[in-house]
Amino acid sequence: MDGDQGGLSGRFAARTLFPGGFWLLAFFAAPLGLVIAVSFGTTDELGGAIYGWYPENYSRVFDPLFAPVLLRSVGYALATVVLCLLLGYPVAYYIARFGGRRKQALIALVVLPFFVNYLIRTYAWVAILSDEGVINGFLGEPVRFLNTPWAVIGGLVYGYLAFMILPVYAALDRMDPALIEAGKDLYGTELSTFIHVTWPTTFQGVLAGCVLVFLPAVGDFVSAQLLGGPGTYMVGNLIQQQFFGAEDWPFGSALTTVMMLFLLVFMVFYLRSAAREART
Amino acid sequence: MTRDPWKAPLRRRELLQGGAGLALGLGLAGCGVGNQEQASKEQTERVVEAKVDGDLVYFNWSEYLEPKLIKAFEKQYGVKVRESNFDSMQGMMAKLRSGNRYDLIFPSSEWVDRLRKANQLLRIDLDQLPNADTVYDYFATPWYDPQADHTVPYAMYATGIIYRADKIGDMSGSWNDMVNPTADGRAFLLDDFQEVIGAGNLVSGAELNSVDEGDVEKAKEWALSVKPKLRGFSTDDVQNMVSGNAWIHHGWNGDVVNIRNQVDKPENYSFQKCSEGIPLGTDCFAIPANAEHPGTALTFINFILDPENASKNIEYMGYPMPYTGPDETFAGLVKDDPAINVTVEDLESGQQFENLGAEGRRLWDRTWTEIKAG
Numbered sequence: 001m002d003g004d005q006g007g008l009s010g011r012f013a014a015r016t017l018f019p020g021g022f023w024l025l026a027f028f029a030a031p032l033g034l035v036i037a038v039s040f041g042t043t044d045e046l047g048g049a050i051y052g053w054y055p056e057n058y059s060r061v062f063d064p065l066f067a068p069v070l071l072r073s074v075g076y077a078l079a080t081v082v083l084c085l086l087l088g089y090p091v092a093y094y095i096a097r098f099g100g101r102r103k104q105a106l107i108a109l110v111v112l113p114f115f116v117n118y119l120i121r122t123y124a125w126v127a128i129l130s131d132e133g134v135i136n137g138f139l140g141e142p143v144r145f146l147n148t149p150w151a152v153i154g155g156l157v158y159g160y161l162a163f164m165i166l167p168v169y170a171a172l173d174r175m176d177p178a179l180i181e182a183g184k185d186l187y188g189t190e191l192s193t194f195i196h197v198t199w200p201t202t203f204q205g206v207l208a209g210c211v212l213v214f215l216p217a218v219g220d221f222v223s224a225q226l227l228g229g230p231g232t233y234m235v236g237n238l239i240q241q242q243f244f245g246a247e248d249w250p251f252g253s254a255l256t257t258v259m260m261l262f263l264l265v266f267m268v269f270y271l272r273s274a275a276r277e278a279r280t
Numbered sequence: 281m282t283r284d285p286w287k288a289p290l291r292r293r294e295l296l297q298g299g300a301g302l303a304l305g306l307g308l309a310g311c312g313v314g315n316q317e318q319a320s321k322e323q324t325e326r327v328v329e330a331k332v333d334g335d336l337v338y339f340n341w342s343e344y345l346e347p348k349l350i351k352a353f354e355k356q357y358g359v360k361v362r363e364s365n366f367d368s369m370q371g372m373m374a375k376l377r378s379g380n381r382y383d384l385i386f387p388s389s390e391w392v393d394r395l396r397k398a399n400q401l402l403r404i405d406l407d408q409l410p411n412a413d414t415v416y417d418y419f420a421t422p423w424y425d426p427q428a429d430h431t432v433p434y435a436m437y438a439t440g441i442i443y444r445a446d447k448i449g450d451m452s453g454s455w456n457d458m459v460n461p462t463a464d465g466r467a468f469l470l471d472d473f474q475e476v477i478g479a480g481n482l483v484s485g486a487e488l489n490s491v492d493e494g495d496v497e498k499a500k501e502w503a504l505s506v507k508p509k510l511r512g513f514s515t516d517d518v519q520n521m522v523s524g525n526a527w528i529h530h531g532w533n534g535d536v537v538n539i540r541n542q543v544d545k546p547e548n549y550s551f552q553k554c555s556e557g558i559p560l561g562t563d564c565f566a567i568p569a570n571a572e573h574p575g576t577a578l579t580f581i582n583f584i585l586d587p588e589n590a591s592k593n594i595e596y597m598g599y600p601m602p603y604t605g606p607d608e609t610f611a612g613l614v615k616d617d618p619a620i621n622v623t624v625e626d627l628e629s630g631q632q633f634e635n636l637g638a639e640g641r642r643l644w645d646r647t648w649t650e651i652k653a654g
Contacts, residue, residue: 045638046398047370048377069653132524144465146525147512230469230510233652241652244370245473246645 039253047247057254066238073235076149077218080156081164084213085206087157088164095165096172110165118159122226125155129227147229155223160216164209171205172198204277211270215263235259319569324399328567330408330582333575335360339372339382344435344563345584346596353583359576376400381570383577389424389562390474392431393635401430402567408578411585414603418627422562423634431564432581435534435599436622438630439475439559442517442531442539446548455483455554459509463528468520469506470530471513473648474633475559476503479530482557488631491640496647503651513652518542521549533620537598537613551620558630560622562602602627 039058041051095106113121128134129145136142145151179201183193199206221236228234239259242252338350342365350361364382366372369391376382387395395401406412412432425431441457451457458467469476478488480499490496514520517531521539533551540546565581567574583589590606600610600622614620636644 046377046394046400047373065650065653126519126523130523130525229512230507238649238653241649244368246649247370247373247641248645 035253035256038249039257041250041253043247043250049249049253054250057250058258060251061254061258066235069233069235069238072233073218076153076156076224076232076234077214079153080160080217081210081213083153083157084161084164085210088161088209089168089206092165092169092172096169096175097177107166107169110162110169114162119222119226122155122159122222125151125158126226146227147232149228149232151227152223152232152234155227156217156220159220159223160213163212163216167205167208167212168202169205171202171208175201204274207270207273211266214266218263219259319399321399324401324569325403327405328402328408328574328578330578331575332357332359332573332579334573335362336573336576336580337381337383337571338363338580339375339384340365340386341367344386344597346593348596349584349589349593352589353580356583357576357579361580376568381572382568383571383573384580385566385568386434386563387431387566388633389422389564390633390635392564392566393424395566395568396425396430400569402569402571402574403429404432404565404567404578404581405429406432409582409585411582411587414585414587414590414605416602416604416624416627418624419562419602423632424562425564431566432585433602434563434565434584435597435601436627437561437563437599438533438553438622438626439470439479439530439561440533440554440619441552442521442526442529442536443550443552444521444527444548445550446545447527451552453552453555455479455556457552457554458506458528458530460528464509465511466526467506467510467528468512468514468517468526468530469503469510470517471515473644475530476513476651477644477647478559478633479554482554482559482631485556488557488559489634489636489640491636491643493643496643500647500651504654507651507654532599533622534597534599536617536620541598547616550617553619553626558626560626560630560632562632 037051038049040053040055041049041057042054044050091110095103095110099106126133126146129151130136131142131144131146133146135145175198179197180193183197188196219236219239221234221240224232224234224237225240235255239252239255242248242255246252336353336359338361340363350363353359354361366375369388372385372387373391376385392401406428409432415433419433420428422428422431422433441451441455443451443457443460443463448460448462451460458469460467477496477499480502481488481490481495483502484495484498486492486495486498511525517526517529517535518538520526521529521531521535522542531551536549536551539549543549565577565584567577571577584593585603587603587605590601590603591609594601594606594609595613598613600607602622602624611618611621
């Protein structure tokens with residue numbers, strides 16, 4: 001199969017990978033290497049990172065102090081995934097099945113908020129939710145929305161909902177509608193057809209959506225920073241603080257590296273599931 | 281078997297070889313993380329004349345200097361001002377460290393001390409600045425620049441408690457007003473490790489800058505006891521007060537002026553300097569060692585020091601500048617609540633944020649993380 005026979009043509013195919021490979025090396029592998037290198041370093045008098053061998057940066061990561069921060073981040077991210085699924089699946093379902101000629105336009109609307117920076121959109125929520133903000137202006141009696149865990153989760157759902165809708169939509173759009181008709185022909189109710197036909201067929205899309213929402217949500221710091229209160233400190237905030245407050249890039253890098261390894265577990269789980277699905 | 285180039289198997293080694301050179305190049309370039317250029321003493325101690333020597337590359341907090349003055353300077357001297365902004369001292373340092381060249385920066389006093397000791401600041405000869413004679417005498421020997429030959433003070437700030445006089449009845453005058461029961465759930469501490477631990481030190485009667493482990497532990501306990509009553513940690517005291525989310529805010533004096541400019545009833549927004557101690561700070565003009573146009577930078581400093589220009593600037597940014605003459609403009613702005621002002625007496629009796637040293641800073645940073653994560 002390979003070796004001599006595929007030699008020349010293999011080289012040609014390899015060349016087509018260079019632009020993408022270059023991109024990944026320059027903007028992913030190299031910065032990642034820097035993060036890992038800095039994570040073993042220390043700092044100078046002016047807070048600058050210096051390379052070196054200080055593995056104790058890593059032992060600090062496992063301080064029990066950070067366990068509640070990690071648990072909180074995972075909890076918020078899981079709640080975000082569930083809410084995104086509950087909100088996103090019906091939207092994707094409607095667009096895929098009943099969007100008709102307007103399908104493309106509706107999908108464009110889902111993506112439209114991305115034209116505005118996430119930070120700015122989150123600031124808009126501050127104005128909407130604050131005590132003398134838009135919603136409380138209607139309610140009269142002020143309700144405290146802002147600076148609560150709910151506001152943080154809400155901000156995450158708002159920020160990452162499209163990452164759920166798009167893969168689920170793709171899965172639903174690929175699905176042959178005849179399958180649903182077949183389910184109904186076999187005396188399936190609307191619900192049992194959904195449970196036994198539509199859901200399993202689109203499950204890989206749902207899983208992809210869950211991973212795409214969970215990964216950025218667990219590392220997010222903007223939502224907790226702007227919408228959160230004193231008790232909503234997330235891993236992202238902890239890492240951000242090491243870089244912008246504590247002048248401790250090495251410790252921030254060690255936290256980042258450990259966090260990436262932790263998230264890699266979820267990624268590997270997802271990739272194996274997707275690979276299994278592709279084989280069947 | 282197949283000749284189709286799209287289907288031929290990829291060979292790992294080919295890809296790796298192609299990428300190896302590139303990766304090496306990037307890896308070497310990456311060594312630039314800490315490559316601070318070491319300037320020699322002769323280079324930083326030479327006398328620079330206040331003569332325009334090119335466009336001004338200006339690096340400051342945003343909205344911290346009247347833009348009309350920048351326009352006027354450009355017009356008067358026929359140069360461009362190329363402005364960029366930082367949003368924290370650490371952000372400013374990161375840009376300096378990665379080799380960016382600025383002509384004028386605005387470090388806080390603590391950072392002046394650190395930059396000066398690392399020989400990163402150019403000498404400023406006061407003889408070149410005729411307008412500098414209005415600067416308070418106090419700044420002839422500031423702790424961060426004992427010879428006053430590397431900086432010119434730009435603005436002063438005091439930290440205290442900003443509060444809604446119409447919502448909160450009586451304030452006790454203490455830092456413990458942070459837990460005033462009327463403001464339960466509407467109080468914010470500054471999201472700033474120095475301010476919170478500094479305030480905690482003052483509450484327990486320690487020195488503002490104490491790095492004694494026992495003192496810092498007590499400061500942490502104070503912050504953790506306040507935390508459950510808080511609505512959050514934030515440095516956006518202006519927005520939190522204007523939006524009505526905060527009734528009590530650990531904040532900076534000049535921001536009260538900015539708040540009052542944005543609300544319908546400015547008289548409802550007051551400032552308390554706390555009885556246990558008033559943390560004070562100074563922001564300065566400074567010229568980095570690698571500045572390309574230090575002459576223009578000096579010309580600009582002298583231009584802002586002009587009493588009329590300084591007065592205009594005070595009205596715009598809302599912080600007091602320590603210059604005799606323009607200080608009356610600030611006093612006029614806050615005449616109904618003189619607590620907002622920072623006077624020479626405050627400078628002499630108050631406590632200033634100082635350089636904690638590497639060890640002390642580490643202790644404070646670790647404690648701050650414990651406060652935030654706890």
